[in-house]
Amino acid sequence: xxxxxxxxxxxxxxxxxxxxxxxxxxxxxxxxxxxxxxxxxxxxxxxxxxxxxxxxxxxxxxxxxxxxxxxxxxxxxxxxxxxxxxxxxxxxxxxxxxxxxxxxxxxxxxxxxxxxxxxxxxxxxxxxxxxxxxxxxxxxxxxxxxxxxxxxxxxxxxxxxxxxxxxxxxxxxxxxxxxxxxxxxxxxxxxxxxxxxxxxxxxxxxxxxxxxxxxxxxxxxxxxxxxxxxxxxxxxxxxxxxxxxxxxxxxxxxxxxxxxxxxxxxxxxxxxxxxx
Amino acid sequence: xxxxxxxxxxxxxxxxxxxxxxxxxxxxxxxxxxxxxxxxxxxxxxxxxxxxxxxxxxxxxxxxxxxxxxxxxxxxxxxxxxxxxxxxxxxxxxxxxxxxxxxxxxxxxxxxxxxxxxxxxxxxxxxxxxxxxxxxxxxxxxxxxxxxxxxxxxxxxxxxxxxxxxxxxxxxxxxxxxxxxxxxxxxxxxxxxxxxxxxxxxxxxxxxxxxxxxxxxxxxxxxxxxxxxxxxxxxxxxxxxxxxxxxxxxxxxxxxxxxxxxxxxxxxxxxxxxxxxxxxxxxxxxxxxxxxxxxxxxxxxxxxxxxxxxxxxxxxxxx
Numbered sequence: 001x002x003x004x005x006x007x008x009x010x011x012x013x014x015x016x017x018x019x020x021x022x023x024x025x026x027x028x029x030x031x032x033x034x035x036x037x038x039x040x041x042x043x044x045x046x047x048x049x050x051x052x053x054x055x056x057x058x059x060x061x062x063x064x065x066x067x068x069x070x071x072x073x074x075x076x077x078x079x080x081x082x083x084x085x086x087x088x089x090x091x092x093x094x095x096x097x098x099x100x101x102x103x104x105x106x107x108x109x110x111x112x113x114x115x116x117x118x119x120x121x122x123x124x125x126x127x128x129x130x131x132x133x134x135x136x137x138x139x140x141x142x143x144x145x146x147x148x149x150x151x152x153x154x155x156x157x158x159x160x161x162x163x164x165x166x167x168x169x170x171x172x173x174x175x176x177x178x179x180x181x182x183x184x185x186x187x188x189x190x191x192x193x194x195x196x197x198x199x200x201x202x203x204x205x206x207x208x209x210x211x212x213x214x215x216x217x218x219x220x221x222x223x224x225x226x227x228x229x230x231x232x233x234x235x236x237x238x239x240x241x242x243x244x245x246x247x248x249x250x251x252x253x254x255x256x257x258x259x260x261x262x263x264x265x266x267x268x269x270x271x272x273x274x275x276x
Numbered sequence: 277x278x279x280x281x282x283x284x285x286x287x288x289x290x291x292x293x294x295x296x297x298x299x300x301x302x303x304x305x306x307x308x309x310x311x312x313x314x315x316x317x318x319x320x321x322x323x324x325x326x327x328x329x330x331x332x333x334x335x336x337x338x339x340x341x342x343x344x345x346x347x348x349x350x351x352x353x354x355x356x357x358x359x360x361x362x363x364x365x366x367x368x369x370x371x372x373x374x375x376x377x378x379x380x381x382x383x384x385x386x387x388x389x390x391x392x393x394x395x396x397x398x399x400x401x402x403x404x405x406x407x408x409x410x411x412x413x414x415x416x417x418x419x420x421x422x423x424x425x426x427x428x429x430x431x432x433x434x435x436x437x438x439x440x441x442x443x444x445x446x447x448x449x450x451x452x453x454x455x456x457x458x459x460x461x462x463x464x465x466x467x468x469x470x471x472x473x474x475x476x477x478x479x480x481x482x483x484x485x486x487x488x489x490x491x492x493x494x495x496x497x498x499x500x501x502x503x504x505x506x507x508x509x510x511x512x513x514x515x516x517x518x519x520x521x522x523x524x525x526x527x528x529x530x531x532x533x534x535x536x537x538x539x540x541x542x543x544x545x546x547x548x549x550x551x552x553x554x555x556x557x558x559x560x561x562x563x564x565x566x567x568x569x570x571x572x573x574x575x576x577x578x579x580x581x582x583x584x585x586x587x588x589x590x591x592x593x594x595x
Contacts, residue, residue, distance in 0.1 A: 102385065107356045
């Protein structure tokens with residue numbers, strides 16, 4: 001009598017994977033259907049690549065160098081980091097709409113819903129990434145390394161944004177208002193992405209900001225991507241700071257640390273929804 | 277132990293200014309295959325009670341069981357037995373009717389084929405064919421509620437929770453939805469239904485629990501409750517609010533019951549035994565007293581009357 005219907009998917013792991021896939025699919029369907037997400041995912045990244053490239057690359061002349069090559073990894077990183085905002089605002093919106101409560105009355109795993117949320121957003125971010133790569137090529141950016149290195153760079157960008165999605169999901173559950181999420185994300189992510197080496201080498205910044213920029217994980221991400229894309233142009237100095245010289249391991253450690261902290265924290269927070 | 281059993285449930289939480297007692301010792305017991313109505317105004321604790329029974333929130337103290345399974349200790353087992361439909365357990369506005377039902381089926385761990393099959397069956401059953409392939413966002417309220425209800429029935433659960441299933445619907449959609457719910461109930465599902473409408477509880481339930489301030493204040497069949505609060509009312513609406521005190525005096529000569537003054541400041545009513553005779557008498561005495569009337573008539577008891585009669589205060593419209 002406890003279970004009165006035929007359960008086709010059995011086993012905890014299979015059910016968890018199935019639940020994650022079903023909720024991921026939900027988010028992908030929305031990507032196709034929601035013009036707002038479409039603009040956010042495809043139009044905005046393309047616009048950023050074009051705008052920053054033509055505004056800055058035109059003005060910044062480097063003797064024997066090429067600012068476009070320098071800039072592109074910065075734009076990619078900035079865009080995918082901002083892309084994680086969507087995880088938070090969508091989570092807050094789902095809570096507000098009551099969809100989360102519907103899910104919580106179903107026999108699905110707690111973690112599955114959050115995995116579906118972040119995985120769906122990873123797909124969205126991958127679409128943004130593809131749009132930016134193509135636009136980058138169109139404006140003259142080139143990969144001057146090997147394909148495996150370039151793929152690793154793309155993997156780092158998406159991995160970093162995925163890890164940040166979990167941070168945003170936690171914030172989304174905590175503030176419970178999609179509007180607040182967008183403001184919080186702006187306040188946190190804007191300094192994080194601009195006080196980095198995205199647009200100018202960190203060496204040019206006043207000392208306190210320079211130290212921040214050098215230890216900013218987004219800088220490490222950008223530096224690692226520049227190296228892996230073969231985009232360290234002549235004429236732009238590369239900082240000899242510890243973090244810049246060890247960008248790749250730092251990014252990997254950063255991604256792992258974010259995941260290790262924020263996946264359990266988000267799942268605990270999700271379970272605690274029943275306490276309010 | 278009954279099929280659904282709630283024992284002294286309390287749910288307290290603090291806001292910035294005060295401690296709210298959403299539930300303050302609520303007990304319920306619902307035999308298998310019956311429909312229980314939870315009747316009460318906004319803020320009475322109906323939704324909190326349903327949220328605890330559907331594992332959405334844990335009680336501050338107290339216990340609840342469905343078929344002997346504890347809702348706090350084994351929520352996963354509970355979730356395999358229940359279907360939930362209500363204001364807070366919504367469907368996804370951006371997905372189509374079919375996609376919503378298929379997704380819910382998959383999350384009950386049906387195979388993709390069976391989830392599709394079941395979604396199609398429910399779309400037929402609930403007359404949702406035109407809604408099947410359009411995003412829910414564009415639907416009327418009645419259609420949305422039907423999808424919501426269909427979502428609760430994907431696996432034909434033995435227990436169904438319907439939280440204010442028809443609040444905000446137009447009368448026609450409400451009647452349509454009542455018919456759907458009646459059909460379900462006749463198939464033997466155990467149902468807990470919350471409502472603000474006495475008539476809805478009347479139409480759909482075997483037994484009603486009236487809730488106020490987080491407690492059950494009266495319980496019984498709708499007939500028993502109505503007997504308790506008097507059969508019919510004579511109600512008059514006065515032209516001048518100044519006549520209210522005299523009007524009340526006149527009405528109280530018709531009955532032993534308390535005269536009830538509505539919020540509009542012009543309408544007064546009283547429960548009476550023989551409404552037709554008493555209405556004639558009321559018209560006569562108001563005419564003799566030279567009090568002008570806008571309107572006069574008999575009416576059935578409303579939720580307000582239930583509350584006035586059972587608690588001595590009007591149904592408060594707390595948010």
